[in-house]
Amino acid sequence: MSISAKNILDTVDFSQSQLGHSNFRECQIRNSNFDNCYLYASHFTRAEFLSAKEISFIKSNLTAVMFDYVRMSTGNFKDCITEQLELTIDYSDIFWNEDLDGYINNIIKMIDTLPDNAMILKSVLAVKLVMQLKILNIVNKNFIENMKKIFSHCPYIKDPIIRSYIHSDEDNKFDDFMRQHRFSEVNFDTQQMIDFINRFNTNKWLIDKNNNFFIQLIDQALRSTDDMIKANVWHLYKEWIRSDDVSPTYIYRN
Secondary structure: OEEOOOOEEEOOEOOOOEOOOOEEEOOEEEOOEOOOOEOOOOEEEOOEEOOOOOOEOOOOEOOOOEEEEEEOOOOEOOOOEOOOOEEEEOOHHHOOOOOHHHHHHHHHHHHHHOOHHHHHHHHHHHHHHHHHHHHOOOOOHHHHHHHHHHHOOOOOOOOHHHHHHHOOOOOOHHHHHHHHOOOOOOOOOHHHHHHHHHHHHHOOHHHHHOHHHHHHHHHHHOOOOOHHHHHHHHHHHHHHHOOOOOOHHHOOOO
């Protein structure tokens, strides 16, 4: 089954359906149910889950399913089969969101519903969420406490960026992570910024393997006095989050 960008799926009950190898590409999915579905190797490519209530995939077979930069802020993946599951989230709803706390906390809860056999994916999603919020300078006490409550007891949260972020008594949390992790803290000169922006632009697969280095580059380049560097790195950042519905005014902070 292939559903194109022109389709709006509103209040559709997909529960117990055989939907293997389906393609939900850039469609809008509202208030629909996917419980007990067989979705083997299906793709949700830039789909928008716009439900007012939780999107449910309880007990579904999500083997080799790809959620590729989906707009999804609520969801329940309890008791799913998640082998080779890929999930990346488009966070453009962060911008101009009147209920930002609710939006972020719902994403945290959704990540937490993934079963224990998807611990690596859960950790990656948590890290990427923290990186997004760090870039946008969004720090909220209630959010941090919720992160701590949900993730701090989990054995797979070993990455310093998560551990330091949810323990707010540590100073300079992100900078400490940079120094302790794979790369040392880097201060880029103008030519280095240009070179690395070009490299990431031509080899985007490098980003996920060098996230901490990439975040430092984004953070420093957006504060450059060179307008061309700022424009190029802003384009790269939008490519990373796969969204044009964002504004650099939220990033350019002195």
